[in-house]
Amino acid sequence: MSLEIWTVSGAPSPWRAALGMAFKGLDYDVHLLSAAQKEHKSEAYLVINPRGTVPTVKEGDTTLSQSIAILAWLDRKYPDAPLFGGTPHDAALIWQRTMEIFDYLPDATSGVLSPIFFQGADQATDDLKAASERLQSELARLTGILADTLFLSGERPGAADAVAFPHVRLIQRAMETNPTIMQALGLTDLATVSPEITDWVGRIEALPNVAATFPPHWA
Incomplete structure (x- = not known):
């Protein structure tokens, strides 16, 4: 199961999630959406994220769309290099x-x-x-x-x-x-x-x- 992120270039929220993955040294696939073309509001993307926002992070049956929740999930899923400390x-x-x-x-x-x-x-x-x-x-x-x-x-x-x-x-x-x-x-x-x-x-x-x-x- 690959770790995937849907993002818009320069948007802070998906950038947070990507940084969390980077700090942990994780590999992930990037799906870059065009805000100008409203790809985040397309029918195909709304199937993944009904609110049409970024980020969306997906791995297997897990799909998350709030950046802070993604950081917390990453810490539980991949405990090495903790984002929220060790104590x-x-x-x-x-x-x-x-x-x-x-x-x-x-x-x-x-x-x-x-x-x-x-x-x-x-x-x-x-x-x-x-x-x-x-x-x-x-x-x-x-x-x-x-x-x-x-x-x-x-x-x-x-x-x-x-x-x-x-x-x-x-x-x-x-x-x-x-x-x-x-x-x-x-x-x-x-x-x-x-x-x-x-x-x-x-x-x-x-x-x-x-x-x-x-x-x-x-x-």
């Missing part, structure tokens, strides 16, 4: 960090990047400035964690890193592709915002198999 204390800490990141970082990131990427915003409006302040506050929380540990999940990469990394990397991507508006919002480059986060991104990207999780259209 009750570690599990509690990683779950708390994972869910706090999940609850706040995606919305904060979207508040800045959605207007820029999808609406062509090129002026630092009051709304965007407020959104940038919220995002920088969330990045400061990550910086505080990374001041004391190599990864957000501790001494090895885990679920908290899988959830945070796609959003941080999308922020960095915006800094590279839309520098003028990002600079106007106080987000000049990642090293200026947080050396700790910059170093963490480098550690994640240096891990085996992580490069294969990157959005294909970035190439």
Whole structure:
């Protein structure tokens, strides 16, 4: 039985699931869907995932479509290189960090990047400035964690890193592709915002198999 994932290039949720598999060194088959062509809403895909969302991960009789559930399932199915730690204390800490990141970082990131990427915003409006302040506050929380540990999940990469990394990397991507508006919002480059986060991104990207999780259209 092969492990399969259905994804859309650049979408954070399936990227999380792919990172979980990469951290564990798992082989998996990728089904890349085109959002522009609405392939995630096609009849064939809706048979697999009736909500028409990504990701979907499938192995044998198991089909999952929520990224956090996928990470938890991966840990039970493939216990080596645990994503949620090896002790009750570690599990509690990683779950708390994972869910706090999940609850706040995606919305904060979207508040800045959605207007820029999808609406062509090129002026630092009051709304965007407020959104940038919220995002920088969330990045400061990550910086505080990374001041004391190599990864957000501790001494090895885990679920908290899988959830945070796609959003941080999308922020960095915006800094590279839309520098003028990002600079106007106080987000000049990642090293200026947080050396700790910059170093963490480098550690994640240096891990085996992580490069294969990157959005294909970035190439």
